[in-house]
Amino acid sequence: MFDCRVHGKPVPQDVLGAFRDSTDVMADAASLQTRMAEDGYLFLRGVLGPSSIAMARHEVFGRLADVGEIAEPPVDGIFTGRSSRAEQHADLGGFWQSVSEGPALRRVTHGPEIQNVLATLFGEPARGYDFIFLRPSVVGRFTFLHYDFPFFARGTKNVVTAWTAIGDIPTTEGPLFVLENSHQFDDLIEPVQQIDYSSKESPQVQMMGDAIEFARRRESKLLTANFAPGDIILFGMTTMHGSFDNCSPINRTRLSVDVRWQPASEPVDERYFGTNPAGTTGIGYAELNGAKPLTEPWHTR
Ligand SMILES: O=C(O)CCC(=O)C(=O)O
């Protein structure tokens, strides 16, 4: 039984399912590859240890507490409903870059634990993109169903997203979900693969409609989990996913981070690497929703 909503609507149980848990085969390359091919995702519990996660959470929410958005103590992640971010930081992109590059957060996103899992999956050393997507999501926020393709794919198409829970994210508080078997929906995947992925435009790759109806029409399900701190989900660029509404009864901000990984030997998409990554549109961290004060409304891809 999962309790979750999409776009304000409670999700009926017959449309919900649990991720297959692959934690027990985390060190086994063949099993990881088979399951990724079969399911389009890999769900792994506790990849990051509790202390690494606690330090990253403390670091990120501490910065947001400094701009009045998160109440004391910051680790609880309670949104104040206020923000002085824009008054305190003329350069919002610069502020967000500094939060996204905090050492405790980078220890989580690019440390040996995730590095090892991706290297096992690829069967060779893995390289994490420098440009990362840190997502503090306040109550009411969600992410529409979408494919990550064609983003991130200018260098190689062999790209995997690693989404990490930085704290507890029960289904009531807006965790990630995957649309079951969507990595086999060729009629949807082919058009997104035709999109000019070198373009700076943001093409329409998200399904803005009702995810519940969409899942039913496709005889599919929304797969998810009650995420614990340090749990991760890996998925390919052609696996449809989104996130549930954050319905926290205590106004808790959901904190996750998603990072792209690729085999280290393959060509990179330069936009997402370096000391000042350009990002998809060329304006770097300023382009991300995270760069906006938490008081501003938005929904994301
Ligand atoms: O965390 C979210 O709400 C969306 C994450 C996402 O789309 C991704 O990791 O690719």
Ligand SMILES: [Fe+2]
């Ligand atoms: Fe995504």
